[in-house]
Amino acid sequence: MRKMCVMLALLACLAGCGMTRPAGGTEPAATEPSGGEWGVLGAESVTPVPMQTQTQAPEETPEPKPASLAEICPEKVTVWLDGVAVEGLARDGAALVEAGQWTDRWSWFRGDGDGKTWSFTGEWTDEQAKPPEISCVEAERFSGVECVYYSGDEEEYWIPAEWVALRFGYQYLEDPEQQAVYVTPYVDTQEIPTGVSVPVLMYHAVSDDLWGIEELFVSPDDMRAQLEYLTENGYDPIFFSDLSHLSDYDKPVILTLDDGYDDNYTELFPLLQEYDVKATVFVITGFLGTEHYMTADQAREMSESGLVDIQSHTVHHPELEELDYDAQKDEISQSRLEVARVTGRIPYVLAYPSGSRNDDTLSIMPDYYALGVDMNGGTWVTGESWYKVDRIYISRMDTLDDFAAKLS
Numbered sequence: 001m002r003k004m005c006v007m008l009a010l011l012a013c014l015a016g017c018g019m020t021r022p023a024g025g026t027e028p029a030a031t032e033p034s035g036g037e038w039g040v041l042g043a044e045s046v047t048p049v050p051m052q053t054q055t056q057a058p059e060e061t062p063e064p065k066p067a068s069l070a071e072i073c074p075e076k077v078t079v080w081l082d083g084v085a086v087e088g089l090a091r092d093g094a095a096l097v098e099a100g101q102w103t104d105r106w107s108w109f110r111g112d113g114d115g116k117t118w119s120f121t122g123e124w125t126d127e128q129a130k131p132p133e134i135s136c137v138e139a140e141r142f143s144g145v146e147c148v149y150y151s152g153d154e155e156e157y158w159i160p161a162e163w164v165a166l167r168f169g170y171q172y173l174e175d176p177e178q179q180a181v182y183v184t185p186y187v188d189t190q191e192i193p194t195g196v197s198v199p200v201l202m203y204h205a206v207s208d209d210l211w212g213i214e215e216l217f218v219s220p221d222d223m224r225a226q227l228e229y230l231t232e233n234g235y236d237p238i239f240f241s242d243l244s245h246l247s248d249y250d251k252p253v254i255l256t257l258d259d260g261y262d263d264n265y266t267e268l269f270p271l272l273q274e275y276d277v278k279a280t281v282f283v284i285t286g287f288l289g290t291e292h293y294m295t296a297d298q299a300r301e302m303s304e305s306g307l308v309d310i311q312s313h314t315v316h317h318p319e320l321e322e323l324d325y326d327a328q329k330d331e332i333s334q335s336r337l338e339v340a341r342v343t344g345r346i347p348y349v350l351a352y353p354s355g356s357r358n359d360d361t362l363s364i365m366p367d368y369y370a371l372g373v374d375m376n377g378g379t380w381v382t383g384e385s386w387y388k389v390d391r392i393y394i395s396r397m398d399t400l401d402d403f404a405a406k407l408s
């Protein structure tokens with residue numbers, strides 16, 4: 001677009017300078033490259049234009065040289081698009097991400113801009129679902145809510161992250177302390193088919209190094225046998241986020257591990273990779289990197305593998321029902337932020353430590369999470385309560401037969 005403008009400006013300039021194209025034939029050589037004659041050279045067949053008294057083109061308002069975008073928006077912000085960090089720009093409290101970055105992450109974002117709007121160009125089966133276009137303004141005039149259009153060497157469209165989140169129902173979380181913003185697809189429980197039985201298994205440690213309560217340590221050999229059992233018997237180990245397309249699975253099952261022990265990384269993770277099985281780990285964010293607990297880097301690596309969903313088990317593992325409202329809110333909201341900092345993804349499920357919760361807990365939860373899970377209760381039936389998800393406890397004492405019986 002910019003190059004086109006320059007060409008048009010040049011043509012306008014040629015006319016404005018009083019230069020005329022030769023009517024035909026060879027343009028006579030200009031023996032005097034400067035002077036009034038320029039106006040009439042070889043112009044016998046056209047009306048002569050007034051002689052120019054100046055040797056240069058008449059003054060036109062020069063098109064302002066665009067400042068670099070970095071000059072206009074010097075402040076940077078890291079924007080995490082579902083676990084992938086991209087460099088964004090911060091302006092007037094908005095975090096902006098270049099359109100190509102959105103498209104790289106979410107192909108439906110494909111679109112075109114005309115300097116005034118950004119329109120989506122994907123194919124939409126349902127016209128109602130076609131995303132709205134967003135109006136754009138030149139970078140210099142940006143006031144905080146619009147798409148920013150910038151024309152430098154190439155055209156750029158920078159779309160506010162919060163606009164995308166609001167329009168498309170994504171989770172959006174600002175982290176001013178870390179100059180970061182998180183955008184994560186939202187798990188909408190309204191899309192989950194109800195009345196479906198989904199066993200949600202609850203584990204803790206996977207190790208034969210029994211440094212704590214013995215029954216919480218499932219042997220790695222037993223874990224291997226259980227994963228083998230699941231895969232050989234047609235079970236589909238899924239994430240909670242897969243519940244929205246539950247009908248894709250014949251025998252869905254959700255494996256969960258509480259607390260975030262380091263053996264989940266050293267013992268369980270290789271098994272998950274070997275059997276290509278998904279599991280959800282509820283980490284206590286304040287314990288990450290302390291003795292017996294996985295580090296933030298290990299949690300991040302597992303999350304990036306696509307086999308482990310890192311979710312929240314609060315910051316300090318308190319009995320929530322013993323805390324007052326504000327203290328509960330701190331544990332619930334702060335752990336959400338801290339998981340996002342570790343994985344680049346906003347968590348959407350919280351496991352209540354020791355299953356402890358009360359009415360305050362249940363009133364706070366919907367502001368921060370889509371689902372809350374208990375310690376027991378048997379096989380969960382979807383839709384009974386999104387904040388009282390039942391689980392099935394698997395202990396070190398369970399034989400493979402016990403395990404199979406608990407699933408059925």
Ligand SMILES: [Zn+2]
Nearest residue numbers: 258259353354
């Ligand atoms: Zn726990």
